[in-house]
Amino acid sequence: QVRLVETGGGSVQSGGSLRLSCATSGFTYSGAYMAWFRQGSGTEREGVASIDGGDGATYYADSVKGRFTISQDNAKSTVYLQMNGLKPEDTAMYYCAADLDWPQGLVPIELDSTDFHYWGQGTQVTVSS
Secondary structure (H helix, E strand, O other): OOEEEEEOOEEEEOOOOEEEEEEEEOOOHHHOEEEEEEEOOOOOOEEEEEEEOOOOOEEEOOOOOOOEEEEEEHHHOEEEEEEOOOOHHHOEEEEEEEEOOOOOOOOOOOOOHHHOOEEOOOEEEEEEO
């Protein structure tokens, strides 16, 4: 049974940092493509960062590039999202997602939530000004 469990959300002031974790189980992590999405109140779900569980290649949305860092610990089957320089517009529910059929070596132009088959329950990030 595939499971994704996010932790690490919270409330911070503008300019602060948070580190999200997503512990996974039920599949071979190195064969998966992992991503972080977020959805704010009244907005569409946005893919912010992704990483290939095999070769570690990463992707970042322009909105977070230079501020967020995605990483992974394959031994723990866990993916992380380090968020620095947080802004009020980063306020959202953050979701971890997994795609087990990602084409090898494909680098996305943008992340499409419909490509991801498995999702965590989400963790709330709130940034106050």
